[in-house]
Amino acid sequence: MSESFLRPETLAAHAMGAIDARTGAIIPPIHPSTTYERDADLRYSRGHCYSRGDNPTDESAAATLTALEGGTQTLLFASGMAAATAVFQALEPGDHVLAPQVMYWALRSWLSGFATRWGLEIELVDTSDLNAVKAALRPGKTRLLWVESPANPLWSVSDIAALADLARRVGARLAVDSTVATPVLTRPLSLGADIVMHSATKYLNGHSDVVAGTLTTARQDEFWARIKAVQVQGGGILGPFEAWLLQRGLRTLYPRVRWQSASALTLAERLAVHPGVLEVLYPGLPGFPGHDLARRQMEGGFGAMLSVRIRGGREAAIATAANVHLWRRATSLGGVESLIEHRASIEGPTSPVPDDLLRLSVGIESVEDLWTDFDVALTAASAAQGE
Numbered sequence: 001m002s003e004s005f006l007r008p009e010t011l012a013a014h015a016m017g018a019i020d021a022r023t024g025a026i027i028p029p030i031h032p033s034t035t036y037e038r039d040a041d042l043r044y045s046r047g048h049c050y051s052r053g054d055n056p057t058d059e060s061a062a063a064t065l066t067a068l069e070g071g072t073q074t075l076l077f078a079s080g081m082a083a084a085t086a087v088f089q090a091l092e093p094g095d096h097v098l099a100p101q102v103m104y105w106a107l108r109s110w111l112s113g114f115a116t117r118w119g120l121e122i123e124l125v126d127t128s129d130l131n132a133v134k135a136a137l138r139p140g141k142t143r144l145l146w147v148e149s150p151a152n153p154l155w156s157v158s159d160i161a162a163l164a165d166l167a168r169r170v171g172a173r174l175a176v177d178s179t180v181a182t183p184v185l186t187r188p189l190s191l192g193a194d195i196v197m198h199s200a201t202k203y204l205n206g207h208s209d210v211v212a213g214t215l216t217t218a219r220q221d222e223f224w225a226r227i228k229a230v231q232v233q234g235g236g237i238l239g240p241f242e243a244w245l246l247q248r249g250l251r252t253l254y255p256r257v258r259w260q261s262a263s264a265l266t267l268a269e270r271l272a273v274h275p276g277v278l279e280v281l282y283p284g285l286p287g288f289p290g291h292d293l294a295r296r297q298m299e300g301g302f303g304a305m306l307s308v309r310i311r312g313g314r315e316a317a318i319a320t321a322a323n324v325h326l327w328r329r330a331t332s333l334g335g336v337e338s339l340i341e342h343r344a345s346i347e348g349p350t351s352p353v354p355d356d357l358l359r360l361s362v363g364i365e366s367v368e369d370l371w372t373d374f375d376v377a378l379t380a381a382s383a384a385q386g387e
């Protein structure tokens with residue numbers, strides 16, 4: 001069967017069907033070589049020259065992701081931050097950029113420093129509010145609209161198709177940080193985005209053992225060529241061992257994300273009626289502001305990230321996180337093991353995150369075990385507050 005007829009689950013599971021031509025190995029080899037032999041006439045007829053520029057171990061994971069996202073090319077970076085920052089570094093000093101008010105914290109802090117030195121004019125806007133975005137876009141001046149959906153850590157959902165349309169009308173590009181949605185649940189390029197970014201450290205690899213980032217483009221245009229130059233010349237490439245692990249992780253992306261999303265929905269529904277909970281932030285809950293949009297834009301689930309605001313404030317939230325046993329108190333997300341984190345403590349005084357909020361990354365454990373562990377921890381924390 002030709003690849004173009006195969007569904008994404010199959011492409012991911014088979015890593016695009018690549019079998020090592022020389023040995024017949026089902027699993028592709030790792031190529032640690034930094035350099036490749038030239039032909040006698042000085043050409044590189046076998047296509048590889050030096051591993052900062054192109055690395056055969058990257059090709060399998062990059063081709064798989066290109067197919068899953070419906071793009072034309074994917075670059076693998078040393079981290080999600082290296083991928084995201086390459087997009088901003090491809091802009092010119094003086095360019096106007098719209099970025100979300102609620103977004104991945106480390107990128108927001110990097111932008112505030114970089115923008116000042118590079119002369120970018122970064123304006124933060126609520127990207128879930130189309131009128132606000134429309135008002136902020138400046139025709140001929142705004143070059144990039146950056147969106148994260150669902151966005152860390154309040155999980156607000158932005159309308160990618162509508163934003164792509166708004167951006168296109170003023171000559172701006174739309175780039176989407178789709179780390180939380182993954183290609184399993186949303187395909188931003190098919191909705192009109194120009195570039196999709198992932199922290200592959202999270203769901204794409206999925207096992208909390210690789211730091212990596214990706215960009216996939218709809219078109220290989222002049223802006224994409226600049227992004228590639230930022231990567232190849234700046235050197236933020238992914239090493240072959242990490243690229244190989246990422247390819248392995250991608251094989252199980254679909255069952256992991258679907259299972260994790262189903263568990264997250266169950267937990268969100270139960271937590272929403274727990275007496276110790278003030279509010280659950282999760283796109284899958286009917287009362288959530290972005291729910292209707294999420295139903296249209298996300299397919300097969302609402303993601304495996306949710307946040308819970310604990311009744312009793314900061315102390316009760318921290319006590320709940322202190323009481324759990326199965327959930328791991330750790331930063332990051334998207335691994336097979338469930339994680340819990342008090343974000344306001346991590347982000348510090350400039351954070352917009354409420355201090356009664358716990359961020360949950362739901363893994364692949366039994367949802368009943370996860371529920372029991374959290375319920376016992378929260379009930380004990382609530383009882384201690386009441387004393």
Ligand SMILES: *Cc1c(COP(=O)(O)O)cnc(C)c1O
Binds near residue numbers: 179211333
């Ligand atoms: C983790 C994360 C990043 C940064 O990725 P790293 O791999 O840690 O550099 C960017 N965006 C989102 C949404 C993330 O969760």
